[in-house]
Amino acid sequence: MTQTLPKRDRRIERTHQLLSKALMDLIIERGYDSITIQDITDRANVSRTTFYLHFKDKDELLFTSMQAIYDGLLNGHEGLMPLDIDRDHIENLDCNAEDFEHVADYADFYRVMLSDKGSIKFVWEVLAYLTQVMQPTLKNKAKEHEPKLPLGLISAFLAGAQIGVTKWWVEDDKMHYSPDEIARMHFLIASLGFRWALGWQDDGEKAQDAAQ
C-alpha cells in the first residue's frame, strides 16, 4: 500500500518537515493569516527560494502538512464506520469521538484555525472532510428507512454543527469537557434534536405534524 517510490531525496524530506513544523508553530503563536513565507523559512532555517521549489504558497504547505494527520483519521473512520451495518445504530454513528480526540490532541492548533486568525479554506476543508466521512454511513442508514430529508442537507447540517460545537469547545468551554463527553453530547443533540436537549419530549408529535 505504501509504495516505495523512486526513493525520495533525504533533503526533500528534511525540508518538508522543517517547513511544516515551522508553519504549525507559527500558526499557534501568531495565527495563520499574518504569517509570511519569510517568517516560515526563517523559523525553519531554510532559504526562501527553497520554499518555492516545493510549494506554490502558504496554503499548499498547510494542506500538505495536514495530509498526514488526516490520512490517519480517515483510516480510523473507514475502518470503523460503513461496514458493520448490523451493529447498534447508536454506537455506529458515535465514532466521531475520534474526531474530538483528534481535536484535543491538536487543541492549540484548532483553537487558532477556528478563530478570526485562522484560514477560511481550512474551515471549509474540515467541513468537506466531515461531510465526506459521514456520507457512507448515512447512505447505509438511508437504505433501512425512507429518509425524510435530502441526505446532502443532513450531512451539511451535521458537519456544520460539529464545527460549531468544536469551536465552542476549544474556545468558550476551554475544553472543560473531555473528548468523550463532548462527543456524546454532540451525538445526543444531533440524533435527538434540540427539543430533547432543552428537556422536553412531550410535544414531539406537534413538530412532526408540522412536517405536513
Add this chain to the structure above:
Amino acid sequence: MTQTLPKRDRRIERTHQLLSKALMDLIIERGYDSITIQDITDRANVSRTTFYLHFKDKDELLFTSMQAIYDGLLNGHEGLMPLDIDRDHIENLDCNAEDFEHVADYADFYRVMLSDKGSIKFVWEVLAYLTQVMQPTLKNKAKEHEPKLPLGLISAFLAGAQIGVTKWWVEDDKMHYSPDEIARMHFLIASLGFRWALGWQDDGEKAQDAAQ
C-alpha cells in the same frame, strides 16, 4: 429613535455608499480576498486616499456595509422572538425563516462569502450573530424544563448547523428549495434530530438510555 446627529456631510454619505456598493459588486464578481483597496476605489470613482480617510481596511468597510442590513434583520428577530413565550414552541423557534429569506435576497453575496473566496471573519461574525439571536429564546425555553445540555453548546450546535445548511443550500442545492422549505427542513432536523430525518423513530429510547 433615529437620532439626527450633528448632520453628516453629504459627501461622507456619498463616499460611504459608493465604496459599499463597489465592494459588494466586486465580492460577487471576484471573491473577497483578492480585492484590493485600489480595486474598490477605482470602481467607486473615489481616490484611494479618501478610502483611508474613512476606513482602516477592507474588513472595516465590509462590516460597516453589512451593519445596515443586519440591523434590519435583528430588529425582525427581536420583535418576534423572546416575548411571546406562551405561543406554540414550534412556531416560536421557526422564525429563522427570516434568515433564509435574507440569504435568498443576497444569494450571490452569500454564495461567495461562504466559499473559499470568502472571509473567515465574516463567517464567524455570522456564527456569532446566529448564536446571539437565539440566546434569549433558548433561555426562555430553558426556564420551562431542565436543559439536558449546556445552553452554550446547544446554540453553538444550532448556529454551526445553520451555516452548514445555508452553505449547502446556496452552493450545492443551487437554491432549488424555497426559503420557507429550507427553513422548515432545517427547523425539523434541528428540533427532532437526524434520527428522525433518516426516517426511524422506533429506537429513540435507546439513545436516551445512552445518555446515562
Add this chain to the structure above:
DNA sequence: GATTTACTGTACACAGTGTTCAATAACTCT
C-alpha cells in the same frame, strides 16, 4: 459669502511576492 471640511493626485517608504541565476553543498547510485 465666509468658513470649514472633504476630496484629490502625487509622492514616498515599506513589506511581501514570485522568479531567475550561478555557485555550492549534499545526496544517490553503481
Add this chain to the structure above:
DNA sequence: AGAGTTATTGAACACTGTGTACAGTAAATC
C-alpha cells in the same frame, strides 16, 4: 569511494499592494 545528479543557497530583480503625508482644490455648512 567517486561520478553524476539534484537540492539548496543568497543575491538580485520586477512587481503589487499598503499606509501615510502633503498641498491644492472642490464642495459642503452655516
